[in-house]
Amino acid sequence: MDYETPQFFRVMRYAREADRDVVDMVSGNPDWDPPSALREGLKAYADSPTEAFQYPPSVGLRDLREEIATRRGVATDQVLVTNGAGEANHLAMAAGLEAFSGTEVLLVDPVYPYYPGRASLLGADVSFVPTKVDGHLDADAVRECASAETAVIVVNTPNNPLGATYDETTMAALVEVAEAHDALLVSDEVYDHFDYAGRFSSALAIDSPNRVVTNSFSKSMAITGWRVGYAIFPDPGGTGTDAGDEAGADDGTAASGAESLFDRARTRHMLTNVTGSRPAQAAVLAALRETEPAYYERNRERLRERIDVFTTALDAAGAEFTRPDGGFYVMARFPDFAGSMENVERLVDEAGVAGMPGAAFGDSRADWLRFALVTPRVATAAERLADYFE
Amino acid sequence: MDYETPQFFRVMRYAREADRDVVDMVSGNPDWDPPSALREGLKAYADSPTEAFQYPPSVGLRDLREEIATRRGVATDQVLVTNGAGEANHLAMAAGLEAFSGTEVLLVDPVYPYYPGRASLLGADVSFVPTKVDGHLDADAVRECASAETAVIVVNTPNNPLGATYDETTMAALVEVAEAHDALLVSDEVYDHFDYAGRFSSALAIDSPNRVVTNSFSKSMAITGWRVGYAIFPDPGGTGTDAGDEAGADDGTAASGAESLFDRARTRHMLTNVTGSRPAQAAVLAALRETEPAYYERNRERLRERIDVFTTALDAAGAEFTRPDGGFYVMARFPDFAGSMENVERLVDEAGVAGMPGAAFGDSRADWLRFALVTPRVATAAERLADYFE
Numbered sequence: 194m195d196y197e198t199p200q201f202f203r204v205m206r207y208a209r210e211a212d213r214d215v216v217d218m219v220s221g222n223p224d225w226d227p228p229s230a231l232r233e234g235l236k237a238y239a240d241s242p243t244e245a246f247q248y249p250p251s252v253g254l255r256d257l258r259e260e261i262a263t264r265r266g267v268a269t270d271q272v273l274v275t276n277g278a279g280e281a282n283h284l285a286m287a288a289g290l291e292a293f294s295g296t297e298v299l300l301v302d303p304v305y306p307y308y309p310g311r312a313s314l315l316g317a318d319v320s321f322v323p324t325k326v327d328g329h330l331d332a333d334a335v336r337e338c339a340s341a342e343t344a345v346i347v348v349n350t351p352n353n354p355l356g357a358t359y360d361e362t363t364m365a366a367l368v369e370v371a372e373a374h375d376a377l378l379v380s381d382e383v384y385d386h387f388d389y390a391g392r393f394s395s396a397l398a399i400d401s402p403n404r405v406v407t408n409s410f411s412k413s414m415a416i417t418g419w420r421v422g423y424a425i426f427p428d429p430g431g432t433g434t435d436a437g438d439e440a441g442a443d444d445g446t447a448a449s450g451a452e453s454l455f456d457r458a459r460t461r462h463m464l465t466n467v468t469g470s471r472p473a474q475a476a477v478l479a480a481l482r483e484t485e486p487a488y489y490e491r492n493r494e495r496l497r498e499r500i501d502v503f504t505t506a507l508d509a510a511g512a513e514f515t516r517p518d519g520g521f522y523v524m525a526r527f528p529d530f531a532g533s534m535e536n537v538e539r540l541v542d543e544a545g546v547a548g549m550p551g552a553a554f555g556d557s558r559a560d561w562l563r564f565a566l567v568t569p570r571v572a573t574a575a576e577r578l579a580d581y582f583e
Numbered sequence: 584m585d586y587e588t589p590q591f592f593r594v595m596r597y598a599r600e601a602d603r604d605v606v607d608m609v610s611g612n613p614d615w616d617p618p619s620a621l622r623e624g625l626k627a628y629a630d631s632p633t634e635a636f637q638y639p640p641s642v643g644l645r646d647l648r649e650e651i652a653t654r655r656g657v658a659t660d661q662v663l664v665t666n667g668a669g670e671a672n673h674l675a676m677a678a679g680l681e682a683f684s685g686t687e688v689l690l691v692d693p694v695y696p697y698y699p700g701r702a703s704l705l706g707a708d709v710s711f712v713p714t715k716v717d718g719h720l721d722a723d724a725v726r727e728c729a730s731a732e733t734a735v736i737v738v739n740t741p742n743n744p745l746g747a748t749y750d751e752t753t754m755a756a757l758v759e760v761a762e763a764h765d766a767l768l769v770s771d772e773v774y775d776h777f778d779y780a781g782r783f784s785s786a787l788a789i790d791s792p793n794r795v796v797t798n799s800f801s802k803s804m805a806i807t808g809w810r811v812g813y814a815i816f817p818d819p820g821g822t823g824t825d826a827g828d829e830a831g832a833d834d835g836t837a838a839s840g841a842e843s844l845f846d847r848a849r850t851r852h853m854l855t856n857v858t859g860s861r862p863a864q865a866a867v868l869a870a871l872r873e874t875e876p877a878y879y880e881r882n883r884e885r886l887r888e889r890i891d892v893f894t895t896a897l898d899a900a901g902a903e904f905t906r907p908d909g910g911f912y913v914m915a916r917f918p919d920f921a922g923s924m925e926n927v928e929r930l931v932d933e934a935g936v937a938g939m940p941g942a943a944f945g946d947s948r949a950d951w952l953r954f955a956l957v958t959p960r961v962a963t964a965a966e967r968l969a970d971y972f973e
Contacts, residue, residue, distance in 0.1 A: 222637035235629040235862060239622045247612035247807045276666055279857035307854065314854045417637045418861035464697065464704045467669035470860030471808035472625060 200534065200553045207538055208547035215545050216574040218564040221353065221521055223415035225495065227480070228488050231414055234479025238472055245475070251468045252459055253423070257478045261423055264481070265397060265406075271426050273458055276469050278383045278409035278422040282347070283311050284458035285405040285424050289345035289377030290315055291457055293403075297342040299376075301330055303524075303554035305353050317344070323557055328355035328515040328524070332366030336373075343376045351384040351393060354524055354554050354563040356517020361394035368396060371403040377454070378404040383422075386413040386489050389497050390518040402427040405454065410477050412521070413489060419473040426455040496521065499571040503564065506575030510582035524551065524561045527582050532561045544581040546574045590924065590943045597928055598937035605935050606964040608954040611743065611911055613805035615885065617870070618878050621804055624869025628862055635865070641858045642849055643813070647868045651813055654871070655787060655796075661816050663848055666859050668773045668799035668812040672737070673701050674848040675795040675814050679735035679767030680705055681847055683793075687732040689766075691720055693914075693944035695743050707734070713947055718745035718905040718914070722756030726763075733766045741774040741783060744914050744944050744953040746907020751784035758786060761793040767844070768794040773812075776803040776879050779887050780908040792817040795844065800867050802911070803879060809863040816845040886911065889961040893954065896965030900972035914941060914951045917972050922951045934971040936964045 201219060208215045238245065252258065253274020262269040275281040286298060298312035302321035312319045322338045324330050335346065348367060350359040359367070364380070371378035380396035385408065396404045409422030462468075500517060507514045507525050514525040530536055532551035540562075541547050551561030568574070591609060598605045628635065642648065643664020652659040665671040676688060688702035692711035702709045712728045714720050725736065738757060740749040749757070754770070761768035770786035775798065786794045799812030852858075890907060897904045897915050904915040920926055922941035930952075931937050941951030954964070 220638075222634075224633065226633050227636055232629045236626050239625040239629070239866075243614065243616050243805055244612075246617055246805060246809065248610075249808050276856045276860070280855060283855045307857075310854045314851065415633055415636060418639050418858065419636065420856070420858065420860040461704065464700045465670060465673045465855060466666045466810070467697075468808070468810065470666070470810040470863045472862045472866070473860045476629075476862070 200550060203534070204537055204547055204549060208541050211541050213542070213545055215541050215547050216568060216570045216577070217547050218566070218568060218574055219547050219549055220567070221412075221565050222417050222567060223412060223492075224567050224569055225415055225492055227415045228484040230483035231416065231476050231480035234476035234483075235472060237479065238475040241475075246471065249468055249471045249474060251463045253469060254471070254474045254478060257474050257481075260478060260481050265425060267397065267425050268428060271428055271455065273424045273426065273455060273462065274469055274474060275422045275424060275462065276466055277411060277420040278381060278407050279307065280420075280462070280466065281407035281409070281422045281424040282308070282379060282381055284461055285377070285379045285407055285454075286311055286317075286345050286347065287315055287461055288454045288457040289379065289405070290317055292454055293344045293377050294375045295340075295342040295344035297340070297344060299335070299338055299343050299346045301348055301352075302556070303354055303551065303558045305349055305381075306553060308347050312345075318342070321555065324355065324357070328352070328357040330357065330359055330363060332363050332370065335367060336370050339370050339374045339376065341374060343374045345377050345379060346371055347379045347381065349381040349383075351387060351517070351519025353384065353520055354522045354549075354558075356515060356520050356522055356524070358388060358390060358392045358518035358520075359394065360392050361398060364394050364396050365399050368399045368401045368404050372401060376403065379407060380404060381407045383407070383409050383412050384520040387493055387496055387521065388519045389493065389500065392518050397425060400428070410480075414477065414480055414484075415492075416473075416477075419477070420470060421473045421477045424458060426453070426458065429453040429455055496566060499566040502572050503566060503575045506579040509579040512582065521565050521567050523564050523566065524558060525564065526561045530582070532559055537562065540581070544577045546577050590940060593924070594927055594937055594939060598931050601931050603932070603935055605931050605937050606958060606960045606967070607937050608956070608958060608964055609937050609939055610957070611802075611955050612807050612957060613802060613882070614957050614959055615805055615882055617805045618874040620873035621806065621866050621870035624866035624873075625862060627869065628865040631865075636861065639858055639861045639864060641853045643859060644861070644864045644868060647864050647871075650868060650871050655815060657787070657815055658818060661818055661845065663814045663816065663845060663852065664859055664864060665812045665814060665852065666856055667801060667810040668771060668797050669697065670810075670852070670856070671797035671799070671812045671814040672698070672769060672771055674851055675767070675769045675797055675844075676701055676707075676735050676737065677705055677851055678844045678847040679769065679795070680707055682844055683734045683767050684765045685730075685732040685734035687730070687734060689725070689728055689733050689736045691738055691742075692946070693744055693941065693948045695739055696943060698737050702735075708732070711945065714745065714747070718742070718747040720747065720749055720753060722753050722760065725757060726760050729760050729764045729766065731764060733764045735767050735769060736761055737769045737771065739771040739773075741777060741907070741909025743774065743910055744912045744939075744948075746905060746910050746912055746914070748778060748780060748782045748908035748910075749784065750782050751788065754784050754786050755789050758789045758791045758794050762791060766793065769797060770794060771797045773797070773799050773802050774910040777883055777886055777911065778909045779883065779890065782908050787815060790818070800870075804867065804870055805882075806863075806867075809867070810860060811863045811867045814848060816843070816848065819843040819845055886956060889956040892962050893956060893965045896969040899969040902972065911955050911957050912953055913956065914948060914953050916951045920972070922949055927952065930971070934967045936967050
């Protein structure tokens with residue numbers, strides 16, 4: 194797969210420049226409001242004394258790490274606050290490649306294109322495990338593909354682009370495969386608040402030195418541009434240093450004798466980014482503390498309704514698809530209509546709906562299209578598709 | 584030099600836990616207020632529609648890039664907005680190591696400890712050029728140390744820790760050395776607003792495909808924790824793609840056929856961080872537009888006064904030092920008082936002043952101490968040092 198090709202930008206530009214109204218189902222940006230406590234938290238932060246504008250600890254604001262740790266049931270020193278889940282995944286993969294044997298990163302096909310890009314940046318070999326026809330991941334397939342060469346296995350649940358959500362048995366099996374091959378399972382769970390089938394099970398539930406969980410507030414708080422994410426590392430069992438909380442100093446130096454996964458990730462984070470952006474961390478902390486579960490439930494319910502509307506239209510259009518268990522996306526295959534860039538552009542021009550070519554996510558879904566449901570115009574898009582393909 | 588040792592944290596903790604009042608001259612965090620337009624800009628951003636909370640372009644908000652480009656007299660597509668100057672330096676060094684021949688990063692001794700840390704993270708060999716006794720850098724010394732193995736040369740002007748500011752002739756000579764050895768000069772100019780001698784000359788003044796300038800708003804706007812910096816790459820001469828401005832998409836992929844330094848840095852930035860934090864970028868843009876030169880002049884004047892007070896006390900204490908041309912720091916050597924950690928702790932306990940051991944910046948200044956003047960209590964510290972050493 195050529196993940197280097199900026200197909201997303203190409204589709205977005207094509208849709209923007211089209212000579213007609215187009216429903217954008219390309220990007221994964223939430224279209225609903227963030228928690229009101231987030232806006233208020235940012236305003237309160239803006240009035241802080243100047244000390245609050247200086248370097249936070251490199252590993253993240255202490256209060257934010259504690260809040261995350263409490264919610265996730267882990268120790269604070271397992272939590273590294275990052276520049277979004279993107280950096281969390283990068284750091285976890287890098288730490289895994291350093292700490293575990295082998296040079297291979299095992300990914301799932303179809304894949305979120307950043308993963309192979311990151312693996313290549315880190316000099317790793319990339320292999321892919323195929324998913325089942327229904328979009329789910331068979332842990333036995335992962336077991337078959339894994340070998341002594343495997344250093345890192347990356348999964349995403351709920352999944353982008355498939356909407357599959359892996360259950361507890363699958364997660365346990367994935368951790369077991371990682372353990373069996375001296376590898377690290379990185380479980381990217383950014384869509385965890387969008388679990389419609391009650392099937393989601395975090396890899397955190399399985400205690401293991403071979404798994405890291407990554408997450409962010411980008412989707413759950415509708416702030417993809419704020420870049421506040423985190424990684425939860427295995428319990429270091431008291432081997433960590435306690436310098437982490439002070440690491441935001443101007444002249445910050447790396448951790449000493451870094452050996453744990455956390456310490457490896459912290460060092461790389463410090464040397465590349467120094468620390469994350471403090472206004473965003475401060476506002477997310479306020480929002481975490483003050484936002485009621487009803488906020489998240491409302492957003493989940495909105496997506497659930499959109500999925501109903503959209504999949505009903507896909508049925509009417511004679512498309513093959515899997516109803517997502519979680520996340521923002523639906524992949525669909527229309528009769529005699531390959532998921533090529535040519536057809537994507539045809540759909541923009543002739544139906545007024547912009548999706549993504551399945552090939553952007555790997556060869557296995559080259560006949561498919563991906564639609565993001567983060568637009569208030571899902572019903573319009575659904576009607577247009579049903580009309581177009583009927 | 585053992586840059587891995589968290590000496591900064593050790594000193595800060597020692598000072599905090601001391602059984603007496605201590606003036607902290609360790610960290611480089613400004614102690615004055617940010618521009619008022621920055622606070623207002625952040626509040627205005629907090630009330631933005633939800634679209635403004637989603638991914639900015641990976642390379643930074645378009646308006647911010649344009650504002651920086653106009654101020655620096657370069658093309659917008661030369662400007663990459665980064666997570667502080669820290670990331671800008673990381674990206675520039677990585678691009679230089681990829682694009683130019685050799686595996687060596689040439690640094691100046693004494694050195695800002697992050698530089699060798701970053702070079703090692705990137706797998707480079709590190710060599711050091713000694714500075715002159717007065718703290719200045721002799722371009723001939725750099726020429727002597729550079730070789731075919733040199734891929735990147737990193738300088739910092741105005742300098743941390745020395746306060747030296749390199750003049751136009753030196754900067755031109757440094758670019759010429761880089762060109763002669765097929766290497767990249769990375770000029771980190773984060774203290775450019777703190778030029779007391781009128782000597783500062785940006786490397787931007789010399790047009791060359793062999794130089795990158797990095798900077799940030801951390802010091803000039805007193806927001807080290809916000810992480811908004813930038814790198815200015817050589818004019819690609821029309822070879823760049825125009826996908827940069829759209830690169831913040833959820834499913835962002837790397838640039839196609841990346842060859843220019845800008846494209847290399849953008850790809851790494853995208854794969855590690857996706858993009859920088861938007862609230863901070865939005866507020867910095869507002870502050871850039873609305874802050875009068877008087878704000879920067881006031882802060883410069885404050886530092887100038889502190890330097891007067893502090894260097895007068897150093898004279899009284901019989902110390903050797905160089906009056907800084909720029910930046911926040913003074914290095915000093917006291918008679919019969921090595922710049923060891925032991926002596927740093929003694930100074931905390933017996934004089935109530937916390938500085939940094941010179942060894943943290945390299946072997947050449949192991950007898951020296953570094954003092955940061957970003958505290959309102961410079962006069963108190965000066966008195967204490969004069970009393971202690973008199």
